[in-house]
Amino acid sequence: xxxxxxxIEQTKSVEVxxxxxxxxxxxxxxxxxxxxxxIEKLGGISQTAENGEEAVNIHRNGDASFDLIxxxxxxxxxxxxxxxKKLREMKVTSMIVxxxxxxxxxxxxxxxxxxxxxxxxxxxxxxxxxxxxxxxLMDA
Amino acid sequence: MDSHVAQLxxxxxxxxxxxxxxxxxxxxxxxLKSLQxxxxxxxxxxxxxxxxxxxxxxxxxxxxxxxxxxxxDFSQVGANVHQLKGxxxxxxxxxxxxxxxxxxxxxxxxxxxxxxxxxxxxxxxYKTLKAKLQDMFNVSVIIVHMNPVSxxxxxxxxxxxxx
Numbered sequence: 001x002x003x004x005x006x007x008i009e010q011t012k013s014v015e016v017x018x019x020x021x022x023x024x025x026x027x028x029x030x031x032x033x034x035x036x037x038x039i040e041k042l043g044g045i046s047q048t049a050e051n052g053e054e055a056v057n058i059h060r061n062g063d064a065s066f067d068l069i070x071x072x073x074x075x076x077x078x079x080x081x082x083x084x085k086k087l088r089e090m091k092v093t094s095m096i097v098x099x100x101x102x103x104x105x106x107x108x109x110x111x112x113x114x115x116x117x118x119x120x121x122x123x124x125x126x127x128x129x130x131x132x133x134x135x136x137l138m139d140a
Numbered sequence: 141m142d143s144h145v146a147q148l149x150x151x152x153x154x155x156x157x158x159x160x161x162x163x164x165x166x167x168x169x170x171x172l173k174s175l176q177x178x179x180x181x182x183x184x185x186x187x188x189x190x191x192x193x194x195x196x197x198x199x200x201x202x203x204x205x206x207x208x209x210x211x212x213d214f215s216q217v218g219a220n221v222h223q224l225k226g227x228x229x230x231x232x233x234x235x236x237x238x239x240x241x242x243x244x245x246x247x248x249x250x251x252x253x254x255x256x257x258x259x260x261x262x263x264x265x266y267k268t269l270k271a272k273l274q275d276m277f278n279v280s281v282i283i284v285h286m287n288p289v290s291x292x293x294x295x296x297x298x299x300x301x302x303x
Contacts, residue, residue, distance in 0.1 A: 030191055034187060
């Protein structure tokens with residue numbers, strides 16, 4: 001077929017699907033492994049920290065860029081409440097979600113939320129609990 | 141299908157169901173299984189191994205804390221109970237989790253005899269669960285060797301309702 005002048009060359013657009021980047025902060029190796037697997041199943045990639053201090057240090061040089069931080073509450077060295085407050089003071093804008101066994105205790109829950117959380121889930125975490133949040137972040 | 145394999149598969153199915161029916165496992169174990177795939181074929185075994193390591197460590201910590209001559213630090217016992225509750229709920233160890241809930245209340249009430257009794261129950265319960273899960277895995281290994289169809293296909297059909 002003869003080409004006509006002015007044909008616009010059609011190029012296939014390549015859709016690069018962004019992978020959600022998640023920081024998992026928990027002092028339990030079991031919980032970190034479980035949450036890593038959930039994030040991977042939901043199409044994300046993850047990095048882990050064993051306590052709040054590590055999570056803060058990861059952000060100190062200003063290069064860290066996480067879409068989501070899953071934050072445990074009770075941890076040695078620096079707990080989740082202190083770490084969340086510190087991250088917000090450092091102007092970290094990632095979504096921070098608390099994951100704790102203390103979610104049923106109203107006062108503790110409120111204190112954790114007031115530290116700067118966007119949401120708080122009670123352990124154990126599951127794909128069903130996290131998926132709507134992940135989808136929201138991916139659509140944003 | 142070889143009748144021996146079929147019999148083993150039947151026993152395996154019934155065994156898994158019984159673990160749920162008798163309250164040893166809950167839906168979180170099903171969630172755990174759903175995270176295992178070809179890319180992570182040993183995921184469940186690895187997570188359970190971490191759980192039983194936690195049990196040994198935390199039960200040891202609680203025993204030492206309760207064995208103090210003089211004043212027992214119930215907040216320290218409670219902190220270990222809290223961790224065990226988190227671990228047990230994350231793997232679907234329903235009975236262990238239930239005991240941890242009672243145990244926490246006993247710590248808050250500073251009920252020494254209650255705490256000691258509860259610790260003994262936790263110790264028995266996690267070891268019982270460990271033995272039962274080991275039996276389950278042992279049978280699954282035999283079935284996999286005898287039948288190319290993955291034994292987890294049966295698990296998926298029974299527990300997850302997938303055909």
